[in-house]
Amino acid sequence: MSVLVFAESQGGEFKKAAFEAVTYGYKTAQVLGTECVALCLGDAPNAAQLGQYGASKVLHVADAALNNFDSLAYTGAIAAAVEAAGATVVVMMHGSTGKGLVGCVSARLGAGSAPGVNQIPTNDGSFKVKKNVFSGKAIAEVELKSAIKVISVMGNSFQPEVVGSDAPVEALAAAVPASRVSVKEVSRVKGTVPLPEAELVVSAGRGMKGPENWGIIEEMAEILGAATACSRPVADTHWRPHHEHVGQTGVAIRPNLYFAIGISGAIQHLAGVSSSKVIVVINKDPEAPFFKAADYGVCADLFDVVPKLNEALKNFKANA
Numbered sequence: 001m002s003v004l005v006f007a008e009s010q011g012g013e014f015k016k017a018a019f020e021a022v023t024y025g026y027k028t029a030q031v032l033g034t035e036c037v038a039l040c041l042g043d044a045p046n047a048a049q050l051g052q053y054g055a056s057k058v059l060h061v062a063d064a065a066l067n068n069f070d071s072l073a074y075t076g077a078i079a080a081a082v083e084a085a086g087a088t089v090v091v092m093m094h095g096s097t098g099k100g101l102v103g104c105v106s107a108r109l110g111a112g113s114a115p116g117v118n119q120i121p122t123n124d125g126s127f128k129v130k131k132n133v134f135s136g137k138a139i140a141e142v143e144l145k146s147a148i149k150v151i152s153v154m155g156n157s158f159q160p161e162v163v164g165s166d167a168p169v170e171a172l173a174a175a176v177p178a179s180r181v182s183v184k185e186v187s188r189v190k191g192t193v194p195l196p197e198a199e200l201v202v203s204a205g206r207g208m209k210g211p212e213n214w215g216i217i218e219e220m221a222e223i224l225g226a227a228t229a230c231s232r233p234v235a236d237t238h239w240r241p242h243h244e245h246v247g248q249t250g251v252a253i254r255p256n257l258y259f260a261i262g263i264s265g266a267i268q269h270l271a272g273v274s275s276s277k278v279i280v281v282i283n284k285d286p287e288a289p290f291f292k293a294a295d296y297g298v299c300a301d302l303f304d305v306v307p308k309l310n311e312a313l314k315n316f317k318a319n320a
Helices: 016-032 047-053 071-085 096-109 215-224 232-236 267-273 302-319
Strands: 002-006 035-041 057-061 087-093 112-117 128-133 138-143 149-153 169-171 200-204 227-230 257-261 278-282 296-298
Touching: 002 016, 002 071, 016 035, 016 047, 016 087, 016 149, 035 047, 035 071, 047 057, 057 071, 071 087, 071 096, 087 096, 096 112, 096 149, 112 128, 200 215, 215 227, 215 302, 278 302
Parallel strands: 002 035, 002 087, 035 057, 057 169, 087 149, 112 149, 200 227, 200 257, 257 278, 278 296
Antiparallel strands: 128 138
């Protein structure tokens, strides 16, 4: 019996999400009174460092066919690791890869699944996890009764915690099925923190009036060390790149602090950002729906507020 955590690597490197997943797996293993085992697929030269976040050992399937995501190949490798580790719980992050794997792995293992959880499971005679439903308006408690459980964890639900040291890495031989997909090129945004991993996000909408005014948003993000984001209309009109689109039809995020500047707060946008720990809204429309979801609100013209706020933030940092 163990908790198996799939720790995704990109280009041979682990992102924050992988450490979050292992931290969650470690805490789950503590609740269940068992060990946490990490799994790496493809190129992962730094696999041993996962032990720092709670993995007692790391299984590594080093087949080069796993360097790029393929749901069929990954599912086969994860199934082999579940058998090798005697795992009863499988954990992965609820990112693009995790969303593509939860159903496949569950079907392969005949397991119950709970995608997008945000709390540690209970162990009071039943295995229950909690997750947000109805666009974050309610919390569901899901009981998994199957012998094997498959869970994906929402990003930024748990901060990575260093609890140990490097773990031993064991090579695992797994029959990787031939891919039905030919990957010609992989293009990823570089040089910025991925939005699902960002702890601070500065987002803006059509209230900016045009892409030429985005300098004050980028300045605020630079001062705070935050990621930039936007509403769907802004991405659709190509004011900003589509990878910055947050909301129900874009990227769902849960940062510690979310600035919504010049965004009215349509339900589709709120659905993707409502799990943010603190929401600050700047909008000159007092009837903007976003104010109902805000922890702090400024009802004023953003072109008056944001430059002054940027100056105040600069002074604060200079004197800190």
